[in-house]
Amino acid sequence: MRKKYLTVVVLLALVGLVAGCIGLGRYEGKQTLMKKISAREEFVLQTFNGYVTIASSEDDNIHLEITKMARGDDQAKLKEFLEKEIYVDLIENDSKVEVKVKRPSFFPLSIMTAGVNFKVKIPNSTVSNINNKTSNDFVEVKDFSRRINVVSSNGHIELENVNGIMDVVTSNGRVTGNDIAGIIAVESKNGFINIEASDQGLLEVTLSTSNSSIIFRSPIDINGTYNLKTSNGRIIMEVPSDSKMDVTAETSNGSISCELQHTKRLLTDDIIKLIVNGGGAIVNLETSNSDIEIRGW
Structure with a gap:
């Protein structure tokens, strides 16, 4: 009897809470x-x-x-x-x-x-x-050519038609960029990152997240540096087919693939060095429990 009484009290309390919220x-x-x-x-x-x-x-x-x-x-x-x-x-x-x-x-x-x-x-x-x-x-x-510092928590960040130096930090939110150029650093936690550069491309890129994937599409500057790092998520890097890159790719429990002309050297069981089209830009790709793909267009 007491158990039934307690159940009724709890149900009435929940009904009151819902009614109050509504x-x-x-x-x-x-x-x-x-x-x-x-x-x-x-x-x-x-x-x-x-x-x-x-x-x-x-x-x-x-x-x-x-x-x-x-x-x-x-x-x-x-x-x-x-x-x-x-x-x-x-x-x-x-x-x-x-x-x-x-x-x-x-x-x-x-x-x-x-x-x-x-x-x-x-x-x-x-x-x-x-x-x-x-x-x-x-x-x-949107539509800026300046240095931009953006910080958010529990919210996504969107950049569109931005040319400059971009520092972006968020937690529990995705970061998307479209038609951007210059230098970008993105730090996210538990958020998907999708960055697409303009035809001008990006010179320096640092993209970091966890428990989510990274998609990056950009022309590659032969003198540029590109660092993409996540855990428990896929990395997809899409670049022109003639891009010249020195790539270090690391994953565990996943595969590493490159569509572009390259030579491959195994550094350890999990780390591979790729010299793409003769080498050039410095590219570091790192994840765990997922795949790394380099695609050409």
């Missing part, structure tokens, strides 16, 4: 900021529980579309919380432009979660370095 409302507060700036070394933006999209603007102004959001069971309290506890400001000094986000020091019981989304447009000719950090959502950067 009853949660969402409130959004919109804000826009625009400011004309002179040349600066750095643009800095750090937010929380929200996505960030960054693109180039068509004028000399920085444009910010800001969405403050919160979830809870009382719309009036949500609105008051966003207005009083979260605010955004755009600050300029001699070396940088910074978006300041005031984050609440605590959340009342009536507020389940809150965060801030940003849509940003920045003059390509004005800012030489972009630093962005967020959590629990994605970051997207």
